[in-house]
Amino acid sequence: MKNKYDRFQFPVVAVDAAIFTVKEQKLCVLLVQTNKEEYKGFWALPGGLMQSHESLETTLERVVKEKANLHSVHGQQLATYGDPERDPFGRVISVAYLALLNADARELKTTKDYDDIQWVSIDDLPKLAYDHRRIIEDAVERLRSKLLYTNIACHILPEEFTLSELQNLYELILEKEFDKRNFRKKILALGILQKTEKMRSGSQARPAALYRFSQKADQEVEMI
């Protein structure tokens, strides 16, 4: 492949991932802390530079694997950030992705490149490198909005879940309470859930029926 572009004339492209989950009743984002770069002591979204042969999605998969040791993280494009001042160490524009996952199903592993990797509550963000605070804010806004009209909640919940767990997820992320009867009526009427035969016991209370999403493929539905 030919490349006719001068070495210093153009910005390079990075892909950053804002990966969310719910842990201990908190909406959390995955952050890494590097011990190598100029932003010492700062946290950042996992991300990395796009290589010539890659698509955006391939880059996303690779950097999420490299930086967070996670695979099969299903991301959707959020936005592209191109302010000339956003990276003080080079001209880099960043294509940000939004992804959701169920924390219990995955284990975080610190690689030798990093001091730390953590799920961090969005209410308690540390010092963040680049414009990553802005990206996280945009991602949370998009997430909240998409909860209303898509089935993305399915990526955060386990395969099987109770209606109360689903409602709790909505209340926690949207910071808003719903009436139990109305919520169940609404969601069940959509016909996107299947009741399983199973029950969740465990607690000192009446067991709850487990449901699953009939499709895990993303779809637009008026959830709320």
Place this chain on the structure above:
Amino acid sequence: MKNKYDRFQFPVVAVDAAIFTVKEQKLCVLLVQTNKEEYKGFWALPGGLMQSHESLETTLERVVKEKANLHSVHGQQLATYGDPERDPFGRVISVAYLALLNADARELKTTKDYDDIQWVSIDDLPKLAYDHRRIIEDAVERLRSKLLYTNIACHILPEEFTLSELQNLYELILEKEFDKRNFRKKILALGILQKTEKMRSGSQARPAALYRFSQKADQEVEMI
């Protein structure tokens, strides 16, 4: 500014603009035809490569000025396209913007770089270079969706307009008819329009009251 990235390792970034207007009862997109490049005879969205010192918005303004001789085109980010095969002549990713304008207020000028520049009905798109057909499809979808919950229609309409013109715009872009009484009731109840003192005569019919948007700033409102 230092740049530590190798010359051939990374993709370069382009910004492309999907600029829409309504002309002769058709939703149209602005296309240019170049006589210079490898895609001879194909049409394309106006666009160009991002330079190191620019922000995405600066690049957008510059390329729209250069390729279409338009200024103050207010665009919003649509999406970023990064398929390795999207540009057969080099590794280029494109950040696409969606913009709307009132055709009557602007004059198109062909520059010497181009064979032609035209407003083209989206129902009658010619051969398009790169993945620009895909970008236009995505842009139309976004436009339709944003008509429902934002006041973007204000960018297509003239400063002052009749309620019938507004309704006509919605029907034309959404390909759906609305009841006149319900439409007016709904829109007026939002309180985002100001009635002016003026009337539009001209036609062989009763003159219509002219309205204007009280804010031209983008805002989210349940239009429909």
Place this chain on the structure above:
DNA sequence: CCAAAAGTGTTCGTGTTACACCCATGT
């Protein structure tokens, strides 16, 4: 006086909200 588009209210059905009690289990 005729054609053309502007302007205007009411009814009906659907969907959203508000609200309180009994049930099944573990301890």
Place this chain on the structure above:
DNA sequence: ACATGGGTGTAACACGAACACTTTTGG
């Protein structure tokens, strides 16, 4: 037996959908 969360129905209200005629102008 009691504490815990699971599960259920109904009435009031708001909102969107359907629907037809009169008014004002230009020709």
